[in-house]
Amino acid sequence: MKGSCPIRAGAETRPDALALTFAGRHWTYAEMDTEVGRWVAALRARGVGPGDRVGVLSANHAVLAHLFFALGRVGAVLAPFNARLTPVELRPLVEDVAPRLLLALEPLQARLPDAEPLESFADAVGGPSSECAALDDTSPRVILFTSGTTGRPKGAVITEGNFRASARCSAANLGEHPAPRWLGTLPLFHVGGLAMLTRTAYDGGCLVLRERFAVDDTNRALDAEGITHASFVATTLEQVLEARGDRPVPASFRYSLIGGGPVPAPLLARARAAGLGPLQTYGLTEACSQVATERPDEADGLTAGRALPGLEVRVVGPSGEPLEVGAEGDIEVRGPTVMAGYLNRPEATREALRDGWLRTKDVGRLDARGRLTVLSRRTDLILRGGENIYPAEVEKVLADHPAVREVAVVGVPDARWGEVPVAFVVVRAGSGLPEELGTWCRGSLAGFKVPARFLAIDALPRNALGKVERTVLRERARGA
Known part of the structure; x- marks a missing residue:
């Protein structure tokens, strides 16, 4: 099944409706269509076409949205890299993608020395291109790298059909809305x-x-x-x-x-x-x-x-x-x-x-x-004396304690039980680590699920996608 660019469709049916706002600027669907057309012209001028990959290192920015829809119109694939990664972490990802073109926001270019500035990439072209190829549902649109908490990140290939279905399924759950306005604080590399x-x-x-x-x-x-x-x-x-x-x-x-x-x-x-x-x-x-x-x-x-x-x-x-x-x-x-x-x-x-x-x-x-x-x-499962302990279950109980702001539970080796759970607790301002956390857990959990230790921590370590780095906590628990 083929589908056209939703920005072009919006420009034809609701040209004056807002499509995007960023940093005090606004684009209607008609204005967005024109802007995306400029990026299409710039991509074509560089020989980017169907199946080509474009690697991008960028925080959230309007130009990244323009680029995304422009790549769809020429049948190319976006590979957005996490803006928090170091040059060492980025190198193998770029090698995997083998991009035809590499772009980066100017403040981030030092991490990708071969990248061209993203903000000004489309400035050299004249008028917008009207090209707007329809895409099959199977057409790759994005390569998104997993967080890599258990090894080298893998690039998941997400298709046009995946995005369309995700939007359709979500709308079916949330109910129809004539003009939804989503607050976009999540990163566009996610x-x-x-x-x-x-x-x-x-x-x-x-x-x-x-x-x-x-x-x-x-x-x-x-x-x-x-x-x-x-x-x-x-x-x-x-x-x-x-x-x-x-x-x-x-x-x-x-x-x-x-x-x-x-x-x-x-x-x-x-x-x-x-x-x-x-x-x-x-x-x-x-x-x-x-x-x-x-x-x-x-x-x-x-x-x-x-x-x-x-x-x-x-x-x-x-x-x-x-x-x-x-x-x-x-x-x-x-x-x-x-x-x-x-x-x-x-x-x-x-x-x-x-x-x-x-x-x-x-x-x-x-x-x-x-x-x-x-x-x-599955990799976070704790096996204590033959009994399965799921961190999320223990974390949910601890998170309900009024003095607990955040918590993460990990398993550490134990000579008697094989593994035991250890809880890392971020307390609320003005609170010390409560002494009664074990008693609190026993009110809702079987005894074998109660953490063997409760350790105070200022903040949970997180990776570039904001996920708790449990391997770091396991090492810290062993050291403690």
Whole structure:
């Protein structure tokens, strides 16, 4: 199935509607179409065409959005690199991509010495190109590198069909909106950021793009820029609520998607009271962002919700057999959002994709209503004396303690039990490490799940995508 550029479609049907805002500038669909056409002309002048790859090192910026849609019009592929990576980390990624063209924001060019400046790349051309080739659903659009917490990052190949399906499935869950305005604080080198960019274009909405998350700026946008949707993790959601004193957001706001792990129940209650409509969600790069999300009419914060309409989620045992309701096993996903495979990694692709199902390497369970609870990454599972301990389960209990701001639980070797859980705790301002955390856990968890130690830490170490670096914590726990 072929589809045309959603910016061109918007220019034809709603030319005066806003498509993008960034740093005080605004682009209607008609203006965005013209700007994307300039980038098409610039790419063609450099010989970029179907199947070519363009590597980019950039923080959030309007030119990255223009480039993304221009590459679609010429059939080329975007390979965005994480803007926080070092030159040493970037080198193997560039080698994997083998780009026809390499671009970088000027402040980041020192990390990619061979890159040309991104901001001025399209300035040399005259008028815009009208070229706008239709793309097959199978056409590669983006190569997104996984975070690499267990080894060298792999480049997931995300197709045009993946993005279209992701937008369609998300809209089916959230409900129709005549002109959604998503607050874009997630990075465009991340699947969540690109999903927002494409979702707003396919839905005829506007992406209110920000360079990065900043709590005061986020609250100003919520109050004054007509935002209808946003995405948060627990820490950013709490910052927003604390900064605004739980003051309600405007009634025009619809929903906020909450990812990144367990969210304390009191925090979700505060977000609901403030009108932020929090919906917990589970997703991953290889499935083009969302896989499961709470339904607005049944959100209770207890699970990550059901599979999005059009997708399937199942839990399987060691041999790939589907498990019964409530049984714990490996999460698998099937549907039109699942990636084409990993770039230059045929063995890894065969391992990840089996009979149409994406093997996520996450552990979870489904309830009788088909709602998913995510328990752990398979590599994060703690095995204590033959008993499985899922860090997310322990973290959720600890996160509900009033003195705990953030927590991460890891397994460390133990002579008697094989492994024991250790909790790293970030406490709230003015609080010391509570002595009763063990007792607090025993009120909700079996004894073998209670951490053997609770260690205070100023901040959880995170990688370039913001994920907790559990390997760093394991080493620190061994040293302690």
